[in-house]
Amino acid sequence: MTVMEQRGAYRPSPPPAWQPRTDPAPLLPDPEPHRVLGTEAAAQADPELLRTLYAHLVRGRRYNAQATALTKQGRLAVYPSSTGQEACEVAAALVLEEQDWLFPSYRDTLAVVARGVDPVQALTLLRGDWHTGYDPREHRVAPLCTPLATQLPHAVGLAHAARLKGDDVVALAMVGDGGTSEGDFHEALNFAAVWQAPVVFLVQNNGFAISVPLAKQTAAPSLAHKAVGYGMPGRLVDGNDAAAVHEVLADAVRHARAGGGPTLVEAITYRVDAHTNADDATRYRGDAEVDTWREHDPILLLERELTARGLIDEDGMRAAREDAEAMAADLRARMHQDPVLEPMDLFDHVYAEPTPQLREQREQLRAELEAEAEAGQSPRPEGALR
Amino acid sequence: MTVMEQRGAYRPSPPPAWQPRTDPAPLLPDPEPHRVLGTEAAAQADPELLRTLYAHLVRGRRYNAQATALTKQGRLAVYPSSTGQEACEVAAALVLEEQDWLFPSYRDTLAVVARGVDPVQALTLLRGDWHTGYDPREHRVAPLCTPLATQLPHAVGLAHAARLKGDDVVALAMVGDGGTSEGDFHEALNFAAVWQAPVVFLVQNNGFAISVPLAKQTAAPSLAHKAVGYGMPGRLVDGNDAAAVHEVLADAVRHARAGGGPTLVEAITYRVDAHTNADDATRYRGDAEVDTWREHDPILLLERELTARGLIDEDGMRAAREDAEAMAADLRARMHQDPVLEPMDLFDHVYAEPTPQLREQREQLRAELEAEAEAGQSPRPEGALR
């Protein structure tokens, strides 16, 4: 039986014998984003999970700060910080099993690190070194993806392939609110639903696509409402409530794993920092707005809950901070060593075997480098190149 | 005040102060497609409108048959027939005012003709002559569009431009069920909703995209359900009920004209003929299915209503058929004259002014043609080109 046959096929019969279709009601998101922290539901949350989330949030925040600092020091070419969005980043990584796959956007270094990729390797792209610093297969983490939303069909194809092979694999793909406007978002969600692929789409709605606010991005009741148009459930969650994000994503992953098909999750959060270090956020938003969101900070929310329930004390919080500091110190130290790049590597992975044309060009560069080395250094100024 | 400001901007406030968003309920389509013919609502329908629709349907059916016949005679390169879908084709053209614009897909020659374009001119593309045989500005009909869904953003841009200029113009854009899967569909609908552009999107869901049935195209409750994801109303209509299609489209046009923004209309219909004359429909569907739909034929439905209400008699029906025959005879006669194409025209409209390169190439062709003419005919065989 093919994948297509397993799912009850929908096909409109000729009017007037109109057949009942999929009921849209269960696909529609609740009007209010799901919350756990600070609600009665929090009492049911697993204390161990909450503590783990907390440690990761603190680490994540510190990682963002450290990477931003490294950018100022010229150690990174660019860093798109996820400060304020750590709950989404961390939960996305933690809900996955070993064999599952993560498809991050360019903002999701934190999720990549939380999934287990070495913090320095995860920054390879952003420091101006080769494009992907880790082996995607080793970690089951796709390369950080810059062309917006283009990673989403990859996630669908991979999940579909795994399902065809009978493997128990779920793919979780991350995208921003701006990315939902791209055609690739649409096509990926549609393929996923038609194929009932085990994929979870996590939209981090952080209010902005660089300078463009959500109101100029969509007129929808919510981004999660897009799900019904594909025939998959849409879920809305408070993206700063780590417990809620974890719960909603874990449900969606479970649903996908059980053969229930894809889910679209919209997490409402906020990008506290500028778009990247190169961005000037004062051009398009005021401090007051940022301040409101600081009061709804993901770490603060979780800390309050943990403290209220007596699940953490000052020592516990200090331990988390110290662990984060150690990570940051290590990151700092290792990032201050300049990576050694081999120019000849330019040609080695364009194809499995370099073409004759690339072999010629390789020879040319080799000769140039030798001449340069012989001359001690470039004899002529290279100013025009920088 | 900018267009953006006129529409109440949606922007999620930080949780927990969650603001109520657009209410999705009114955007969702009714579970049953809207119907008029054969229902009590039919009594309210304007008799004149019903008679006009009838005349156009009969003409349209005849046009499809004639064009298909011309294809078999080698007079047309290809013809994608809309037999069975005439109600949508005709209503789409008739709901528009003089100043409005129609954006047809490659299947919508009938709508183009119903809008007033000369029946022969409308076939220019399909007979293998130049790509567009009419002046789009004269008729406010965009060229028939082959790359699927790419005409939709054009409609949005044009409607937006007209609105910015303060002109009273609505654009109606047509697309198939298959076309809804393209990224351009998504992007166009999103732009339309964000800009509140006066556009009506008419999806003719005829069950197939060439051979691919709807079940492999989408898992949505209906295509109209996609509307809510853009924040526009979605409407479902029986696409073979000319009165219902006209009513739903007219409402949507009125809504757009009044500044209410775009609407997505899904018309459930059926492609009775093969995809084009080149297609073999027996490869992917059985006769039985086609036959069921024949019982729900748009002309039959309307004829029944008109007869039951005494709005037409045998004479009236004969008159409609005779009018259609006259159109077909004229079409036949004029299509049997071979158009005269000027090879040198290849170069004249690539740019406002031909580039020096094109002028050179033009000279080359001119010289070749002269040599050919002198030699009486091509001295060497040209077999390899065919």
Added chain:
Amino acid sequence: MSTVAVRPATMAQALTRALRDAMAADDSVHVLGEDVGALGGVFRVTDGLAEEFGEDRCTDTPLAEAGILGTAVGMAMYGLRPVVEMQFDAFAYPAFEQLVSHVSRMRNRTRGAMPLPLTVRVPYGGGIGGVEHHSDSSEAYYMATPGLHVVTPATVADAYGLLRAAIASDDPVVFLEPKRLYWSKDAWNPEDPAPVEPIGRAVVRRSGRSATLITYGPSVAVCMEAAEAARAEGWDLEVVDLRSLVPFDDETVCASVRRTGRAVVVHESGSFGGPGGEIAARVTERCFHHLEAPVLRVAGFDVPYPPPMLERHHLPGVDRILDAVGRLQWEAES
């Protein structure tokens, strides 16, 4: 050599056979695209595959080319070998971003960790009386994109051999199928197809001493015809069928041009910025002192592909090729 009789087969049949053999030989080969299932594709190249291998191996996708190629990338990331069908050349454009920004670069950006063994079949070119958007020659776009292989057959046997090689390649291959050759027939033995050669070798289709016609795909047959006609004018033309645009077989091409001292590049694609510029430039760089005349180009005009009623004026035909050969400064020799 098998003893089975060599029967005429069409290029479409050879392509179908190549897909079938590849799918039978390797479970990880999956075909996907629009109408590739029950219909067998609009050119019937995937005919019978869904029936034989099931819909999960030969899948009708939703109608969205970026989605098709994008999901194929994901499938390849998981270790499958997807073969994607684009319905017509111009309908591959929606997938351009996936092709350029992902397909062509995934191996390089992951430093070899994540190769994409993926074939994109694109029916291309004109001469079939197609209405607008159905006759584009898009090879210039693919040639200018490092990381892709670009191949195109001109014969039935090559259609089989090159498609098998493309599917077997560990790198992405854009496989250009000349539409107007789908129904061309050659004597070809499906039970004993020629061995699958590696991608990247041109072949001399006709030896000659006067000048070299460098061509590929749909224009090979036209060049062969031109070479025949040229005998009447006293020219003995060599015809080189490139077969692979990337990698480019400089060796075979330049050996021929050095021998003949004159060359014309022939293709349907527009001239300006088209493949002929690259070919003429690299041949000139390598064979300058062997050239009696500049390398000339006979190509489609630099206009959007014309309507069926005018396409014969656009496509490079025998006359136009011979005119170019005539402009190769023969007086310089005498």
Added chain:
Amino acid sequence: MSTVAVRPATMAQALTRALRDAMAADDSVHVLGEDVGALGGVFRVTDGLAEEFGEDRCTDTPLAEAGILGTAVGMAMYGLRPVVEMQFDAFAYPAFEQLVSHVSRMRNRTRGAMPLPLTVRVPYGGGIGGVEHHSDSSEAYYMATPGLHVVTPATVADAYGLLRAAIASDDPVVFLEPKRLYWSKDAWNPEDPAPVEPIGRAVVRRSGRSATLITYGPSVAVCMEAAEAARAEGWDLEVVDLRSLVPFDDETVCASVRRTGRAVVVHESGSFGGPGGEIAARVTERCFHHLEAPVLRVAGFDVPYPPPMLERHHLPGVDRILDAVGRLQWEAES
């Protein structure tokens, strides 16, 4: 000539000024793109336009490049003159189908009834330390698409003049902005910008007698530097800045090459299938008997654009240009 002092201005400032002047002169000029409003674009080229002309004239769109270009087509169909900003070269790829299948062909397919006066601004090229997908040179794709004009400035004055000309053109223009020149400064008088020349004329930036460097956009400055350095080696190089790739100024280019007898084409874009092939081929066709050596090409390697830490090895620099000049078979002369 005005008496206002000539002050140094950046290319970005000149582009802003061109947009502003065009918008002020003609109500139908509309700017749209991602972040072009309050932010003024990521390169600040649209700085202040939304404030001055309102958000309906300078509009932040949803994040979808095909949608941006597709709606711009509709706006142009209604008589507006849209100026679209693509944020980076590689992010124009999603709009490729709209560009090739509609923008470039609308005038032709409607037999002149529906021209599209539309400008697509594309920041292109590398040298700015951008991470992947931020440094592509995509001009080969646009050159191979009949119906588009393709222009690119190398100086502050040309940035103004060419952009005004592009917006004034009744045909679609792909306006390529060399990213690494955005902050380059020239003496330029915004109150008295040079007259807007029609598109299609190259300019000799430096006269010389030994050989011609044919180049454009970001490589012009590098070639000027190379020409200076070449003096030490006894070469007097001419530098031709093409400014317009389509139409191509055969006249100016060939006049120079006929004078010098030697030429090198220099660009950042990859070599194989890149603009240099076309340029070398057409120069050779026209100047064959004036050439002492084959036209050589110095270009980016045929690899996906490398990471910032390696880009200096990829980009054509002074040394590589001089090496090529050295290979122009000077012994043949003596």
